[in-house]
Amino acid sequence: MNGVHDMGGMDGMGPIVHEKDEPVFHAEWEGRVYALTRLVRAGAGRWNIDAGRFEIERLPPAEYLRMTYYERWAARLAVQIVKMGLVTQAEVDSATPAAGSGRATPQLTAAMVPAMVARRSSTKRDVRVRATFKPGQRVRARNIHPTGHTRLPRYARGKLGTVAADRGVFVFPDTNAEFLGEKPQHLYSVRFTARELWGERASPRDSVYLDLWDDYLERV
Amino acid sequence: MGNDKKGPVGRRGFLKDAAATAAAFVAEPAAAHGHTHHDHGHDHQHQAVPSDVALRVKALESLLVEKGVVDRAALDAVVDSYETKIGPRNGARVVARAWVDAAYKKRLLADPTAAIAELGYSGGQGEDMVVLENSPKIHNLVVCTLCSCYPWPVLGLPPVWYKSAPYRSRAVIDPRGVLREFGLDLPEDVEVRVWDSTAEVRYLVLPERPAGTDRLSEEALAALVTRDSMIGVTKVSPPQPGDRA
Numbered sequence: 320m321n322g323v324h325d326m327g328g329m330d331g332m333g334p335i336v337h338e339k340d341e342p343v344f345h346a347e348w349e350g351r352v353y354a355l356t357r358l359v360r361a362g363a364g365r366w367n368i369d370a371g372r373f374e375i376e377r378l379p380p381a382e383y384l385r386m387t388y389y390e391r392w393a394a395r396l397a398v399q400i401v402k403m404g405l406v407t408q409a410e411v412d413s414a415t416p417a418a419g420s421g422r423a424t425p426q427l428t429a430a431m432v433p434a435m436v437a438r439r440s441s442t443k444r445d446v447r448v449r450a451t452f453k454p455g456q457r458v459r460a461r462n463i464h465p466t467g468h469t470r471l472p473r474y475a476r477g478k479l480g481t482v483a484a485d486r487g488v489f490v491f492p493d494t495n496a497e498f499l500g501e502k503p504q505h506l507y508s509v510r511f512t513a514r515e516l517w518g519e520r521a522s523p524r525d526s527v528y529l530d531l532w533d534d535y536l537e538r539v
Numbered sequence: 540m541g542n543d544k545k546g547p548v549g550r551r552g553f554l555k556d557a558a559a560t561a562a563a564f565v566a567e568p569a570a571a572h573g574h575t576h577h578d579h580g581h582d583h584q585h586q587a588v589p590s591d592v593a594l595r596v597k598a599l600e601s602l603l604v605e606k607g608v609v610d611r612a613a614l615d616a617v618v619d620s621y622e623t624k625i626g627p628r629n630g631a632r633v634v635a636r637a638w639v640d641a642a643y644k645k646r647l648l649a650d651p652t653a654a655i656a657e658l659g660y661s662g663g664q665g666e667d668m669v670v671l672e673n674s675p676k677i678h679n680l681v682v683c684t685l686c687s688c689y690p691w692p693v694l695g696l697p698p699v700w701y702k703s704a705p706y707r708s709r710a711v712i713d714p715r716g717v718l719r720e721f722g723l724d725l726p727e728d729v730e731v732r733v734w735d736s737t738a739e740v741r742y743l744v745l746p747e748r749p750a751g752t753d754r755l756s757e758e759a760l761a762a763l764v765t766r767d768s769m770i771g772v773t774k775v776s777p778p779q780p781g782d783r784a
Binding site for chain 1: 592593595596597598599600601602603605606607608609610612613614615616617618620621622625626661662663665666667669682684685686687692695696698699700702703704705706707708709710711712713714715717720721727728729730731732733734735736737738739740
């Protein structure tokens with residue numbers, strides 16, 4: 320979707336504020352919302368990383384810009400746990416378990432956390448899929464504007480680039496975000512010259528690399 | 540939202556969809572800061588934390604604990620992992636090893652995920668790593684314009700500026716201006732390569748080893764390597780007089 324989250328190339332967002340000796344979490348609730356989101360993800364229920372990103376992208380744009388990072392996570396958590404079927408909306412509304420709803424046994428104990436945080440859960444898939452493009456080949460990022468989740472930023476659409484590397488076969492976010500299947504396909508590192516993306520404003524030496532799936536690209 | 544503001548958390552109305560939930564999390568006046576400011580003289584992007592987001596999160600936690608979805612001690616363990624174990628010191632050890640061990644550096648560039656795992660670092664948001672080597676002629680810079688993708692196992696959780704609109708919007712269109720804001724003014728003959736983390740590949744910059752560090756131990760070298768240098772917004776500075784070598 321052409322959302323405000325897709326902000327590469329926008330002006331007017333202000334200076335970059337670098338905080339010296341920044342803590343990992345600025346308040347206790349930030350750590351709690353992070354940990355809740357991780358544990359809920361690691362347990363049962365239908366969810367994936369692309370669905371999680373799509374949920375945040377659908378926050379109203381003015382709210383998205385006004386909220387802090389973990390406020391967005393908190394807003395998502397309240398929606399996510401209902402969509403995953405872990406609690407009902409009525410339980411979220413009342414912040415209490417429904418009478419007689421029973422108590423599950425948590426799937427992850429503290430002792431299991433070190434293994435959980437160290438576990439790889441790659442979205443790379445060991446399946447044979449034909450690669451449409453080869454390193455060195457000129458390609459164009461398609462001029463497409465999906466209304467769902469996509470990882471093709473607006474600033475690259477319609478632009479010419481060169482395949483720098485084939486990263487292998489990965490889950491396709493556009494379908495995965497809405498549980499329409501993984502549609503695994505080749506992912507490429509594509510180099511765009513800064514001049515192709517930004518015109519005369521950019522240095523002639525510079526470039527931007529994006530990781531783009533087969534379905535985002537077309538032959539030149 | 541108006542009249543139940545001071546009511547007990549248990550009766551607080553949680554709203555039904557993302558839009559309404561978003562409003563619920565921000566619509567109230569910013570009565571309190573959610574954190575301590577160490578570095579003032581500017582407007583923080585995250586300044587206006589509503590006073591009750593902490594209460595709302597607490598209510599969600601209580602509900603999920605009471606339902607048996609999550610275990611409170613496990614939550615503590617996740618927070619502790621990222622506050623004390625998984626952070627940029629991990630990446631600094633990877634960089635220092637690559638500086639002192641040519642064979643390791645070769646493996647790190649050829650198969651980064653495996654080479655990083657050799658030092659014991661792996662996990663979520665680091666499944667498929669790529670290492671970008673800076674040189675006197677090429678400077679690499681990492682961003683995620685669409686969200687906040689960042690290599691957790693080697694750098695921990697990202698700082699606020701990395702996730703903020705100013706960095707995400709400008710890193711791709713004005714990388715040299717961004718680097719100047721971080722105090723790095725690159726000559727025109729250096730090529731700047733910006734890496735937008737649009738997929739699940741995660742990037743770690745291998746900064747240049749500073750001059751005058753030939754006699755430093757691997758451990759002393761690791762102490763020089765900063766988080767920002769591994770994102771690519773700064774270089775690693777040589778040891779300053781007075782630093783413990």
